[in-house]
Amino acid sequence: MMVRAFAATSPDAPLAPFELERRETRDDDVVIDILYCGVCHTDLHLARNHGGFTTYPIVPGHEIIGRVREVGPQVTRFGVGDLVGVGCMVDSCQQCAPCRHGWEQNCSAGATFTYNSVDKRDGMQTYGGYSDAITVTENFVLSLPAELDPAGAAPLLCAGITTWAPLHRWNVREGSRVAVIGLGGLGHMALKLAKALGAEVSLFTRSAGKEADAFRLGADEVILSGAPEQMAAAAGRFDVIIDTVPYDHDVNPYLPTLALEGVLVLVGYMGPLGTPVNAGAIVGGRRAITGSFIGGVSETQQMLDFCGANGIVSDVEILPIQDINQAYERMLKSDVKYRFVIDMASLAE
Template sequence: MKVFGYATQSPTSKLAPHRFERREPRKDDVVIEILYCGVCHSDLHMARNDWGWSFYPLVPGHEIIGRVSSVGSSVTRFKAGDHVGIGCMVDSCGHCSPCEHGLEQYCEEGNTLTYGSYDRLDKMPTYGGYSEKIVSSERFVVKIPDGLDLAGAAPLLCAGITTWSPLRHWNVGKESKVAVIGLGGLGHMALKLAHALGAEVTLFTRSIGKEEDARRLGADHIVLSTDEKQMVSVQGHFDLIIDTVPYVHDINPYLSTLSLNGTLVLVGYLGGLEPILSTVPLILGRKSVAGSIIGGIAETQEMMNFCGEHGITSDIEVIKMQEINTAYERMQKSDVKYRFVIDLASLKADKKGEIV
């Protein structure tokens, strides 16, 4: 299946129009016309091979909202015309313990990523949502609730589920005290979702001037993490801290703010911690430092339904596909509130000239 989109050809190349081959649909597949695709910070990391496993050409994008154009003969959950979404995965082994428990993101054989991976059956490369259409097994497609803004729903497929999964795993509810470190794409979704779950929500930030926006997004309190008095005032307070910071940083100052049995969960950073983690507050308070990544398909659907019920979407800036390289530059400077979303209708301008 010939598909048109945007790709990068090397770690130093800019994204540019590119025609590529997707696999032919199977009987359990859904073919989706892509309407919107969110721009995740991991798209930039993958495009530039920051993690060392990218291969090229690379078509990024794993916050995909679209319309079903056709379905395979065995598909039962979707029909042509349905609004649907695809997140970070398009397949997994289906038989290991995590998969059997609806945690495909932790598949022991390794899940098949929406892009930058290889199909489990025919070994063709997978390509992401910066394109006009995508093919996926219906098992990895989620329904978009009626009435939910489609463009604003796109980042829910990564930023939303990445923060929803730990909120649900640690049973956040009306009696919970939750803090969020960092106010970006992930952080602003964590505030919205924790607030909607009924928790008392606090934002940790290093930047003066974010209070008004944080309160609009659902924060009850704002703590300046560089202010020693403010940090002392919340010692032993939080049941759960969601750390969304995407670069190496010192988490030690936050451990004293956890309550007995409290957990700090890292969702934004992959790599070693610097300075070294002190185990003293962990041992003396039975506290934990944990990690979490995206979510399973069942909990992604659960989150999407919850967002539909509460009218929750991401705060976005819609861009044309042709603006993606500028968007990457701005994203590196944190110059977006809080997620770029590509309107894929803009691809038609390039496709008319058949630029490849």
């Protein structure tokens, strides 16, 4: 099946119209006409080969909402016309311990990611959601609750699950005290989700002037991380801190704000921390620094169902695919509140 898409053909090339071939429908496949696709910082990083492992041409996009066009004969959970989602993965071995536990993103054989990956069944390159349609094995397709706006729901497939997973893992509930570092695509979802779970929620930010937005999104308090008196007043308060900062930064100022046995969870940055961590702040308070990477399929469906029940979607700016290169430039300047979403009907233009 030939479909239209936008692709980058080199690190310096702008994304441009591209035609690609989707595989023949397997017995367990769901063929999806894509309606909306969120734009993630990972899309930009991989399109420009910031990590050094991009395979070109690359069609980004792993926050996909669409409608089922066709199903294979063994598919039982979906039918033609269903509104569905696809996130960061499209397959895994399904046999290893992480997969059996529902952590397909940590598959021992390596998950097959939605783009810039290789399908282990046929060896074909995977291409993402900046396209007309996608074909995905049934086990990695998600049901979209009818209550959710499809465009606003698209970023839930990455930004949503990335912040939901640590909140779920560390049992955030009514009475929990949660702080979020950074107010971007991930941070705004962390505020919304933590508040809906019943937590007392604070935002750490370096920038004054974010109070109104933070309170609207669910924060009970805004703490300026560069204000010593505000940081001192927060000492020993938080059970969980969700750190959404996407670049190298000093985590030490936040460690004293953790309660006894509190945990700081890195979700935005995957590289080396340049500033050594003060072990005393960890040992003395039985605290921990840990990380979390997207989430498994069942956990993602749980998150979507929770969002449906609580009316939670991302704050989005909808754009045509023809504006994707300008959107990338705006993302580099943090000029988006809080997530771009592509209306894929624009591909027909």
